[in-house]
Amino acid sequence: MKSQIVTFLIKCPDQKGLVAKITSFFYDKGFNILSCQQYVNALENTYFMRIRLNADGTEISKSALEKDFLSLANPLEFTWSVNYGNETQNVAIMVSHTSHNLYDLLERSREGGLNCCVKMVISNHDKLRYVAEMFGIPFYHLPISKETKLQQEAQIRELLEANQIDLIIMARYMQVLSSGFINDYKERIINIHHSSLPAFQGANPYERAYQRGVKLIGATAHYATEDLDKGPIIDQDVKHVNHESTTKTLKRIGADTEKLVLARAVKYHLNNQIIVSGNRAIVFPETGE
Known part of the structure; x- marks a missing residue:
């Protein structure tokens, strides 16, 4: 060898x-x-x-x-x-409207912070095409509706298989993947969402968080499962905020936290630091490698 x-x-x-x-x-x-x-x-x-x-x-x-x-x-x-160690994993990033996680992942990958090859960006909107093009990454705009959900997922599958994708990152892809799709890529889909805001799910969570006067803003990265946002947790973090925080500052703090949490989770996966046991992720710390 x-x-x-x-x-x-x-x-x-x-x-x-x-x-x-x-x-x-x-x-x-x-x-x-x-x-x-x-x-x-x-x-x-x-x-x-x-x-x-x-x-x-x-x-x-x-x-x-x-x-x-x-x-x-x-x-x-x-x-x-x-x-x-000579096997570099192929990655696909899925996004919708927000760009902060996409920018961060592409920058880290380009600078060597993530040991992977980003093969493509897939989105149900065309809004973030310019970000992918800035980094020279192929961008695929695949619109979706209730009537075309399975057809769109079939298109995604074809892209993933043709490019031998090892890991799928949902970097604020605001669509629920079908159970069949998730099960076919078990423990190979990482999702990010705002944690410490369990009462504020859905649209405009930071607006409702502001109205409730929250004192913590957080983020959770986890493997996607059939149970929405309940898969094995890979990484989490929180930041303290106070009464002076506006909706705008909450969004900024939340975005910064999401970037760090998602990047760490992806790095742990790429470095083979995770063993999933039931609904728990055992994450071994880095050893200087």
Whole structure:
């Protein structure tokens, strides 16, 4: 195997000797362990591991490594995945009217802050085409109505499959995806929305938040599921505001918070730092990589 970083994500029933068995397996294959992060959910008796390996000097192929790993994984009931450091994920960004998240993601990607290839921007409106064009990213305007929802989603699927998209980012795409679409891309769709405002869902949340005199503005990034805005939470943040905050300042603070939260969530996903367990996302901290 050529020089590269290999990351394994492992979930299994907790039991004695897991660390010894897993690390010994990789040692015997000639890998150098760069980091080994663990978490045990005692209430559910579940063990989680993220282990990063340096493949320098190993002779084993990817297919042989994965086949041999099954001999360890199957008896211990592992749910696992592996990522090779030379694999850059292809990303599609979906938007509607607001541009702040789109600008931020494209800028971070261009500057190397997000290790991905943004293949396209998809929107149900033509308003943000100029943003994509500024960054040289293909823009697809696919209008939608109640009558054409499934047809529009079929068009989106064709684009995603043709471009081998690994991750879909809903950067304020103000449409509800069908359950069939979401299930076909399970744990591969990240959504952002305003949190700490549960009483202000729908249109103009910051206007209603202003009217209620809220003291916190927040944002939540999560994986999309059939239950609207109830998928596994990847990242959250809040900012304090006060009585002097206007609707305009609330929107600005909310937008800034959304950008940071969404960017962190996307980075965690791209860096293979997340294991989903039920409706919870176990997010391992960065280790200096």
